[in-house]
Amino acid sequence: MARITLNGIQHRYPGAPDATLKGIDLVINDGEAHALLGGSGAGKTTLLNVLSGLSEAFAGEICFDSKVVRFGERRNVAQVFQFPVLYEGLDVRGNLEFALKNAGWKRGARHERVADIAAKLEIADLLNRRPKDLTLFQKQLVAIGKALVRPDIALVLLDEPLTAVAPATKWRLRVMLKRIQRSLGMTMIYVTHDQTEALTFADRISVMDAGAIIQTDTAQALYERPLHEHVGYFIGSPGMSFLNTRVQDNQLWLADTLLGSTDAAPGLYKLGFRPEWARIVPLNDDHDIVLTVERTRIEHSDRGVPFGLMNAVCDGERLHTRQQLNEVGSVTLPAQAALKIDIARCSLYRDGWRVDGLLGGLLDGHAVG
Amino acid sequence: MSLRLKQLKLRAGAPSGIDHEFADGELTVVLGRHHSGKSALCRLIAGLDAAPAGSLFIDGIDISGLNARLRPVAMVFQAFVNYPNWTVEQNLASPLRARHRRRGRDTAHHQGRGNGGDAQAVARRVRMVAESLQIDLLLDRYPHELSGGQQQRVAIGRALAQDAAVLVLDEPLVNLDYKLREELEGQLRTLTRQTRQTVIYTSSDPLAAFALGDRVLLLKAGEYVQSGRPVDVYSRPVSLVAADLMSDPGVNLLFGPDHWLAVRPEHLSFKPPSADATAFPATIVERETNGSETFVHCRCQDENWVVRSIGVTDAVAGAAATLYADPANVMRFER
Amino acid sequence: MQANTNKAWLGVLPVVLLVAFSAVIPLMTVVNYSVQDIFDVQTRVFVGFDWYRETLRDPRFVDALLRQILFSSLILVIEIPLGIVLARGLPREGRLLPLLLVLLAVPLLIPWNVVGMIWQIFARPDIGLLGAAVNAAGFDYNFTGVVTDAWVTLIAMDVWHWTSLVTLLTFAGLTAIPGACYQAAMLDDASRWQVFWYVEFPRIRSVLVIAVLLRLMDSLMIYTEPFVLTGGGPGNATTFLSQYLTSMAVGQFDVGPAAAFSVLYFLVILLLCWLFYTSVMGSSKGPDPYDEDGL
Secondary structure, three states, X not given: OOOEEEEEEEEOOOOOOOOOEEEEEEEEOOOOEEEEEOOOOOOHHHHHHHHHOOOOOOEEEEEEOOEEEOOOOOOOEEEEOOOOOOXXXXXXXXXXXXXXXXXXXXXHHHHHHHHHHHHHOOOHHHOOOOHHHOOHHHHHHHHHHHHXXXXXXXXXXXXOOOOOOOHHHHHHHHHHHHHHHHHHOOOEEEEEOOHHHHHHHOOEEEXXXXXXXXXXXXXXXXXXXXXXXXXXXXXXXXXXXXXXXXXXXXXXXXXXXXXXXXXXXXXXXXXXXXXXXEEEEOOOOOOOEEEEEEEEEEEEEEOOEEEEEEEEEEOOEEEEEEEEOOOOOOOOOOEEEEEEEOHHHOEEEEOOEEEOOOEEEOOOOOOOO | OXXXXXXXXXXXXXXXOEEEEEOOOXXXXXXXXXXXXXXXXXXXXXXXXXXXXXXXXXXXXXXXOEOHHHOOEEEEOOOOOOOOOOOHXXXXXXXXXXXXXXXXXXXXXXXXXXXXXXXXXXXXXXXXXXXXXXXXXXXXXXXXXXXXXXXXXXXXXXXXXXXXXXXXXXXXXXXXXXXXXHHXXXXXXXXXXXXXXXXXXXEOOHHHHHHHOOEEEEEEOOEEEEEEOHHHHHHOOOOHHHHHHOOOOOOEEEEOOOEEEEEOHHHOEOOOOOOOOEEEEEEEEEEEEOOOEEEEEEEEOOEEEEEEEEOOOOOOOOOEEXXXXXXXHEEEXXX | OOEOOOHHHHHHHHHHHHHHHHXXXXXXXXXXXXXXXXXXXXXXXXOOOHHHHHHHXXXXXXXXXXXXXXXXXXXXXXXXXXXXXXXXXXXXXXXXXXXXXXXXXXXXXXXXXXXXXXXXXXXXXXXXXXXXXXXXXXXOOOXXXXXXXXHHHHHXXXXXXXXXXXXXXXXXXXXXXXXXXXXXXXXXXXXXXHHHHXXXXXXXXXXHHHHHHHHHHHHHOOOHHHHHHOOOOOOOOOOOHHHHHHHHHHHOXXXXXXXXXXXXXXXXXXXXXXXXXXXXOOOOOOOOOOOOOOO
């Protein structure tokens, strides 16, 4: 296993007007589970190909530990693809030991290693089966086993490995992958457009957009302190809600309503908050932030109390809260209600980027505790 | 119009048929895993396959023997199916134009209305549908010039433009990125509310049932399991299968001598929710978080369990833990 | 409202009629001839399986059959591997590719008798480019006089004519293999041979089966090229089943034996193709790929 360092990686397809990768700097620690998350066209697959040695970067360098690896040079990289790529003519054992055979391993050592990996992936009883006799789930497990079998592998690349698997079994496969990553201390890079997969699998996630990494952080940090509005929108379902606010004399205002205090410089900002940081409650007094609830959406219920999302419009902006749904009462929608925000957890954004600065709620009980 | 299934079998040899009524103007999410018969049901309703047994009624009229082209049913497939050599506008208009041609053939002997009126009506309808799906700026493009989301919008638009009494959507959003899915789900909900069509929407995601469905119909291996309002089916599942289908990840199970106990992942916690909470000793296996929620995977009496909680919870793999659930949330099913 | 009808079956009718007229009825006529001895239009005698017995005992039939099988085996052994090698050598994309594909297709577009003519002149030991060159190089070569030379020329001609078909089919099969499969093999350090045997061969197998079947059927029916090139000689050294049949039916007007011969010929082709097909396409059905353990 190795620590991977990317310095200013740039890539452009021949004839394309824009670079697909615009200077990627990234350090992935030894034994880290890392994810590249982004929509189509974000450049994550290109970055993966540069790492695996399939594509050439026209600028920048890749280091495995302290060794610079150039294009065309061999690197100890294994890859798991979207669809299980197996040697159909060989049984599961043959598939698993294929790379070991090529590396000149003796029969006894090979069998021991294969048995070890197969036990970890719980496929020991499938070793004599042919790929055509396996389910997609089992096939993908074998494909993962194939990638992990060589102990000298420095990096495992996973290219949306759960695409082919039925939704109900994704959970099992991901947990298995995570467990084996941890127990073998593997450095892994997981490429996906699915935030749940990226966030739940990886120790750290790099959110990519238009050929650049916008933010690299833990799932919690990405959720709670997105550096850019795009990250706030992309992470979380639904994404972050934003309100147009202004700062004046260290006070944060939404139109004529005072929201709280801040040490940010005066000017116009967007206030970003997560659905869990705000609640919609019945109108109470004149200082309320008034909004119109348009829809509610149950996500589950607990002892008969429905819980889920409220979708509302406030000052022309659409926003979401996640809460118990019976708080506003069973009125017909759309209905007017009040918004309570936990200001201290929110962030301010200017020109798309997060502004450092402290936010504080009002003392008179407007904020959620 | 309402659609009624009477003793309808989804596959030959099924032990029993399905009796169900899709009420007028309601959206029903048909929920089931792979091979539950969701697609088979869609194809039977659209008339693409002949029913092995049983019949279908639209507003009381038996349509079982009716040719697919003549049924008042529009369908959207999981794959993005559009005519590749037609523009978006031609794609959207194609079913309408085909219908006018057919009607023109049937009534050729009395030249009542000129084609000009028809053409204008088609153009109006196409524009309206395109605007509501936000593809009105793409009308001159060809499908291969569109992104996946746009292509599927065109396919949905083609079905909507027909203004058929029954709209069948077979996992239409499953091949899209989740952000697009979020957006299109919202649009679909609004659109079908406006058109007052009877909509059948298949999915394997219980959240889709909550998000879209007036009702939900659960299928398992081609058999009827349960139907009703999503929240009712969620709260009062008739069987273990029903409980599991309305849960993602699936329900946590314990096997008793003559019964099963099932608890949904979101109803488990590490702190007792009430004084009389039921306790389950377990071992933590793995923890996953997406920032807003944490999923803790455990082993409980040799079964794989998942605890789902809001926020970020710490959990150490290998540690022992006690899981709690309110007795009201522990479901018991007799074997 | 209009109900479902079975009218669509009418659409199949033209095909049924066409097949009946083009295949079934002529075949039945031949079967009818093969069990009769016909002296003239009025005088026919039912002879049962006599003609079949006679044909099977005819040493010239047996020789032609053996020659036929040898010929087909040889050209398959050469054309299939050669076609695969050529297909693997083709670039997968690029501006050169369409040109190469057209060049490859050229021999396929030439009529059979023209191919025979081309090679007859090409291989002539006195003035032919090939024949003269080989002789000049010091080899004694004369395809009209020496049996081995005749066979070598005939096989070279068939290989030249038909290898492109195998190449094009294989190429189509190869281009359908996802890039990920090659990438995975590369990361596994697979050798070129391993890439072919484990990655490519399993995925082009069904295309190859088609190629072999086409070449097998076609070579079993070969007539025009050897007829033009060698005329079946020297002696009967290159007389294959179809040539012998023609000489029997047209040359000697033995309708009964020729009919029995035809039926046997047909059965031989059918049998060989069937044997090949069933031995290669072992029935294999995997489990339901979405099968999940669960509730």
